[in-house]
Amino acid sequence: MKKRLAIIGNRMATGRLLDELSRRNAGRMYAITVFGEEPHGCYNRILLGRVLSGGTTDEITLKSPAWYAQNDVTLESGVRVEKVDTVARQLVTTDSETHSYDAVVFATGSAAFIPKIDGLRLAEGTVKPGVFVFRTVADCTAMRAYAHPAASAVVVGGGLLGLEAAKSLCDLGLHVTVLQNSDTLMNAQLDKLGGDMLRRAIEKMGIYVRTGVSTQEVIGDDKATAVRLSDGSVFPAELVVLACGIAPRTEVAKAANVPVKRAIVVNDRMSTAIPGVYAVGECAEHDGKVYGLVEPIWDQCGVLADVLTAANPRARYTGSKVYARLKVVGVEVASMGLTESERDTDEVIQVIEDRKGIYRKLIVRDGKLAGAMLVGSAEAAPVLIQLYDRGDPLPPNRLDVLASPGGGLSGPEAAGPEVCNCHHVTEGALVEAIKGGCTTLPMLSECTKAGTGCGSCRGQLANLLLKHAPRAEAVGANGVAH
Numbered sequence: 001m002k003k004r005l006a007i008i009g010n011r012m013a014t015g016r017l018l019d020e021l022s023r024r025n026a027g028r029m030y031a032i033t034v035f036g037e038e039p040h041g042c043y044n045r046i047l048l049g050r051v052l053s054g055g056t057t058d059e060i061t062l063k064s065p066a067w068y069a070q071n072d073v074t075l076e077s078g079v080r081v082e083k084v085d086t087v088a089r090q091l092v093t094t095d096s097e098t099h100s101y102d103a104v105v106f107a108t109g110s111a112a113f114i115p116k117i118d119g120l121r122l123a124e125g126t127v128k129p130g131v132f133v134f135r136t137v138a139d140c141t142a143m144r145a146y147a148h149p150a151a152s153a154v155v156v157g158g159g160l161l162g163l164e165a166a167k168s169l170c171d172l173g174l175h176v177t178v179l180q181n182s183d184t185l186m187n188a189q190l191d192k193l194g195g196d197m198l199r200r201a202i203e204k205m206g207i208y209v210r211t212g213v214s215t216q217e218v219i220g221d222d223k224a225t226a227v228r229l230s231d232g233s234v235f236p237a238e239l240v241v242l243a244c245g246i247a248p249r250t251e252v253a254k255a256a257n258v259p260v261k262r263a264i265v266v267n268d269r270m271s272t273a274i275p276g277v278y279a280v281g282e283c284a285e286h287d288g289k290v291y292g293l294v295e296p297i298w299d300q301c302g303v304l305a306d307v308l309t310a311a312n313p314r315a316r317y318t319g320s321k322v323y324a325r326l327k328v329v330g331v332e333v334a335s336m337g338l339t340e341s342e343r344d345t346d347e348v349i350q351v352i353e354d355r356k357g358i359y360r361k362l363i364v365r366d367g368k369l370a371g372a373m374l375v376g377s378a379e380a381a382p383v384l385i386q387l388y389d390r391g392d393p394l395p396p397n398r399l400d401v402l403a404s405p406g407g408g409l410s411g412p413e414a415a416g417p418e419v420c421n422c423h424h425v426t427e428g429a430l431v432e433a434i435k436g437g438c439t440t441l442p443m444l445s446e447c448t449k450a451g452t453g454c455g456s457c458r459g460q461l462a463n464l465l466l467k468h469a470p471r472a473e474a475v476g477a478n479g480v481a482h
Contacts, residue, residue, distance in 0.1 A: 002028075002029060002030055002031045003029060003030050003031070003102040003103065004030070004031050004033070004099075004100060004101045004102045004103075005026075005030040005031070005032045005033070005101065005102065005103050005104075005105070005308065006033050006035065006091060006099060006101040006103070006104045006105070007032065007033070007034045007035065007104075007105045007107055008035050008081045008084075008091070008104065008105065008106050008107060008108055008252070009034075009035070009036065009037075009106065009107035009108040009109055009249075009281075009283075010034050010035070010036025010037075010038065010041070010042045010075070010077070010107075011042055011045070011107060011108075011109040011281065012042060012043075012044065012045060012062065012109075012281075012294065012297070013107045013109065013280050013281030013282070013297050013300075013301060014034060014036075014042055014107045014281075015042040015062045015063050016294075016297065016298055016301040017105065017107065017280060017301040017304060017305060018032070018034070018063070018071070018073060019301075019449075020301045020302050020304075020305035021305045021308065021309065022071060023305070024305055024306070024309040024311045025309075026305070026308065026309050027071070027072050029309060030103075030308070031074070032072070032073045032074065033073070033074040033075075033076060033099065033101075034068065034073060034074070034075050034076065035076045035079060035080075035081050035091075035093060035099075036075065036076070036077045036078075036079075037078070037079065037080045038077065038078070038136065038137065038138070039077050039078040040057055040061065040064075040065065040077065040137070041061055041062065041063040041064050041065050041067060041068065041075070041077075042061075042062050042063050043057060043060045043061045043062055043137065044060045044061075044062055044452075045135070045136075046160075046294075046326075047059075047060040048060070048134065048135075048136075048137070048139075048140055048161075048164070049164040049165065049167060049168040050168075051137055051140040051141065051144075052134075052140040052143060052144055052165065052168035052169070052172075053168045053171050053172065054144065054172075057137050062452060065077070076093065076099075079093040079094050079095050079097075080093065080094045081093055081094075081252055082094055082252070083252070083255065083256070084104065084252055084253070084255075084256040084258075084277075085256070086256050086257070086258065086274045086275075086276070086277055088100075089101050089102065089104075089276060091104065101276075102276065103276045103277075103278065103308060104276060104277055104278070105278045105279065105280060105304070106252075106253055106258075106264055106277070106278070106279040106280075106283055106284070107279070107280050107281050107283065108248075108249040108250070108252070108253075108281075108283045109248075109249060109281055109282045109283055110246035110247055110248050110249055110282040110283065110292070111135065111246065111247055111249050112133035112134070112135040112242060112243075112244075112245075112246060112247075113244050113245040113246055113247045114133070114242060114244075115156070115215070115242070115244050117156075117215050117216065117217060117218060118216060118217040118218070119217045119218035119219060119220070120218055122222070128218060128220065128222075128223060128224055129146075129222070129223040129224065130146065130220070130223045130224030130225075130237075130238055130239050130240060131218060131224050131240045131242070132146070132239070132240070132241050132242070133241070133242050133243070134161050134162070134164075134165045134241055134242070134243045135161075135246075143165075143169075143239070143241070144172070146239060147169060147172055147174055147239055148173075148174075149172065149173030149174065150173060150174070150175065151174050151175070151238045151239060152174070152175045152177075152235075152236040152237055152238050152239070153166075153169045153174045153175065153176045153177070153237065153238070153239040153240075153241065154176075154177050154178075154179060154215075154227050154235055154237040154239070154240050154241070155169070155176065155177070155178045155179065155241045155243055156179050156215050156227075156240065156241065156242050156243065156244055157178075157179075157180065157242065157243035157244045157245070158178050158179075158180030158182075158184075158185040158186065158187075158209070158211065159185075159186055159188070159243065159245065160186065160326060160328060161243045162178060162180075162241070162243030162244075163178065163185070163186070163202065163328050163329050164328070164329060165241050165243055166178050166202075166207050166241075166329070167202075167205065167207065167329035167330070169239070169241070170205060170206055170207050174239065175208075176206075176207050176208065177207075177208040177209070177210060177235060177237075178202070178207060178208070178209045178210070179210050179213055179214075179215055179227075179229065179235075180209070180210070180211045180212075180213075181212075181213070181214045182211065182212070183195075183211050183212045184196075184211065185198050185199050185202070185209065185211065186198060186328070186333070186335075189324060189333065189335035189339070189373065190333070190335060190339065190373055190375065191339045191340055191361065191373065193350070193352070193359060193361075194335075194339075194359050194361065194373050194375045195211075197357060197358075197359045197375045197376060198328065198331060198333065198375055199211075200357060201329075201331045201357050201375075201376065202329055202331070205329065205330075207329075210229075213229045213230050213231055213233075214229065214230040215227050215228075215229060215230075216228050216229060216230055218237075218240055219234065223238075224237055224238060224239065224240050225237070225238065227240060246282065246292065248262065248263035248264070248282055248283045248284075248285075248290060249283050250263055250264055250283060253272075253279070253283075256274075256277075257274075258272050258273075258274050258277055258279075259272060259273050259274075260285075261285055261288075262285055262290055263279075263282070263283050263284055263285035263290045264279035264283050264284050264285060265285050266278065266279050266280075266284050266285065266286050267286075268286075268303075268316040268317050268318060269303070269304075269307045269315070269316065269317070270284065270286075270300055270303055270304040270307060270317060271307070278304060278307075278308075280297065280300045280301055280304050281297045281300065281301075282297070284300065286300070286317060286319065287319055289319065291320065291322070293322055293323075293324055294422050295320060295322075295323065295422060296319075296320035296322065298422060298423075299317060299320050300317050302315075303315045303316065303317040304317075321336070321337070321388060321389055322336070322337075323335065323336030323337070323385050323388060323389070324336070325378055325381045325385070325457070327459065331357075331375065331376060332374065332375070332376060332377055332378035333373075333374065333375055333378065334372070334373065334374040334378040334381035334384070334385075335372070335373045335374075336369075336371060336372050336373075336384065336385060336388045337363065337369065337370050337371030337372065337388055338363045338370050338371030339371060339373060340363075340371075341363050343365065345365070345366075346363055346364065346365050346370065347362075347363070347364035347365075347398070348361070348362070348363055348364075349361065349362040349364070349398050349399065350362075351399070351402060353376075356376060356377075357375075357376045358375065358376035358377045359373070359374070359375040359376060360372075360373075360374050360375075360377075360380070360402050361373045361374075362384075362398055362401070362402070364394060364398060367393045367394060368387075368391055368392070368393055368394065369384065369387045369388045369394060369401075371388075372384045372388065380401060380402050382418045382419060382427075383401055384401060385418065386418060387401065419450060419457050419460050419461070419464075420448070420449070420450035420451060420457045420461075422449075422452075422457075423448070423449040423450055423452070425448045425449065425450040427464070429448060430444065430448060430450060430461065430464050431464060431468050433447050433448050434464060434465060434468045434469050435468060439465065439469040439470065440465070441458070441461055441462060441465065444461055444464075444465065445461070
């Protein structure tokens, strides 16, 4: 008889975990049930801006409802798990249904962090009309319905999601201002110069940016009309979008007495202190760290799948080096490791192409890459990520890794740099797949998994298709020949 595996949450981590379980033939061992609050399959939250701009959920869906049925996974959609009894090994959902399990995985992800701002809510406690968070498809749908051309919008938060929301609202014809508490946009990934370079590119798109200010109050009796800032100034704002970061969703785990600090505490096997209870993704805390990028979460899912299926009894998650390669409102950005030097012996190499809006920075320690950032052009990112991830020595001329196509390297890295960092797909593997008949973007992604993680490499995939596919067959996702 099969054991019962329950997965609480149906977000990107769950999608990846299901893939990893499938690769290990977990269906022979488990009857798998996924509990998701949203009424559809898991989707790529990094691409939510497409929905806000008028796209459909299908455009960013990673697994359709049909996928679950075809892969013998039960999807309980549109329900929330309210209670977990770890002694009886049962959980209860909002529709009052009780489900038994042998093993349960918390993959609840995170929720939008709501800062303390006066005037966010009406007298009865409901959120004031015109105030939104940018976290789910439903958020985007509601925001789009409320927005109208020429309206004034303020986005509170200058990180990735805030900038994506700003770009989408600008494309809808709104007057958009981004408010950032720190002096630097994307300050977790960029230094001051990189943030300034990104700011210039964003302002050229018609989006206004104010840094070094915080939002103190949302003004308006029955709906948002303006915001008051920490410097006393008042900005008109018919629409206020809060993109101020995220907070791990741990409320159900806490109620079940599962150990929680900042997030659900797990060991190297992604197991909690409670037998049969695991956690993965943004709701999991490993060795004091909570990861919000796809690469570490993908690593966690691989280890957990090994543990659950006993495919590799020695599998352990020992932490991840964090790096990101993103397209922020159309601007290529990559960042890894240190953003500033920390020791007198650290080498710092900076290349600035002011007119092109391109900035490159390397931080070298003991001959190895300790940090890097790229703004405006991320062609060197695959080589830099490999150097950083593996701890390989840099060539004597540090600029080689930025200037030459192979990054000044020889061997497999030079011949085929990694294009999709989420799934570790190299350029060579992609070219081989294209020549083997994958002549459209959906076919190439289905075959190689490239572009199905964070989605930032899709532009490179399209370029490879244009370069290597027969011209009459190089067709995009919309069926239009290029």
